[in-house]
Amino acid sequence: MSQPLIILYDVPAAIPQPWAPNIWRIRFILNYKHLNYRTVWVEFSDVEATLRGIHAPPTASRSDGRPIYSLPTIVDPIRSRSHPTILSNANIIAEYLESTYPARPIFPEGSCAVQSLFVHYIQEVFAKPLLPILVPLTHQVLPERSQAHFRGPGSAVQLTGAQREQAWRAVQEQFEFLAGILDKNNGADGNGIVVMGHDVSYADFALCSVLIWIERVSPHDGWARVRQWNNNRWVRLWNKCKDYMDVL
Template identity: 65%
Template sequence: MSRRSAPRSPPTVITLYDAPGAGSQTWVPNIWRIRFILNYKRLPYRTVWVEFPDVERTLRAIGTPPSSRHADGRPIYTLPVIVDPTRNAQAPQILSNTNNIAEYLEACYPARPVFPEGSRALQTLFVHYIQEFVARPLLPIMVPITHDQLPERTQSHFRGASRSRTPMPSSSHPLPPGPQREHAWQLVKEQFDFLSIILDKNVGDGDGVVAQGHHLSYADFVLCSVLLWIEQMASHDGWARVREWNGGRWARLRQRCHDYMDVF
């Protein structure tokens, strides 16, 4: 007589949907932001790994709202996504879009805030600067390097997808080592130099490493997410130089965030 196994109960911790790099390596900057918040707030969670070809199908299956929409109204499904059953197991919260998730976690789990009182506006400006003037110049360097280190199935997906429908272009035009790539790194360094000047204004009122003076905040996690992308995907050509810039300031920031880098 065969035994019928009992139905598996749904998880009672937050689930974070992430895209793997080599093995189960987390690397996407926007997803690192959410992982940092979960770890910093000491919220129990688990990771579900979803390769890029499976993102839309997987997220539709669990009822995820689109992250955004194309100009013609078609939904766009991207990671990160979290499912939070801890507040209502019968109707778990399912959230997409990095900013929406960050706001939700801060509102629902206010202990150990990542937006200390009175800091939201300035942090928002800081994050905007990182996105537009630090991360964007990195794309011509980092996207091809990253593409070549993703699972083969994911690489094939991006090679076969149209540019209008994929969040990552193919590596058909990488910047080869040489003057062109060095120039691109120099443009990135100029932005880090500017950030360093801004953070120097905290010296005396803070430690000169974190944006809020003494305590880690969302702005630090956003910047450190970019640093980890460089470290994980371009350790020799990228992180080896970035960690030395501005007197080692970015290596010190990474170290300050180290306790919140766990992957569950």
């Protein structure tokens, strides 16, 4: 039986390659597990209508109870083409792909809990100082319809030179802290580059997804800085993950 064609929903950009870190986490898994998939591109202004149309679950609710629809979303017809599995939320999708397609695991035995904590840290703490830098730059690389969808007070406020340098110092502090933690993997049985010490895992894909976001929207400023930090540690992680960066 041929492997089903999974559909991954992603947002387009004016730059050649996709940028969204949460969606890259899923693309990494699909590529790593050698799963058969294709990408469907959906502009931000069409996300809710598109996901409602395929009966995708919402990922959150507004204060008034209205559902919030967001990407990534996948459609997997493994059990039935007429009633496929449709999932949103990167962590839910990651755990589903691991349980449904266990070959080439991204959660080594006994690591799901600690990796989930690490990914939560990456999303909620580590990446936060990047937001005032990268959100305005990301806005600039969106198609015009998506730019208009987000246009409003403060939607694309560029930092001044001094503000940008201060923001990058805050980013570097997070990278320095994380490098110190990962250095604990150094030794006879670990190389200190990947989170689990040996092979790439979901935690590495979550971290490298942030690196991709920096490289895609700020290649000459942001990535030029980051790639030099911590003895080129982040370039070495990038190289560990680069075989799984295909966009299908």
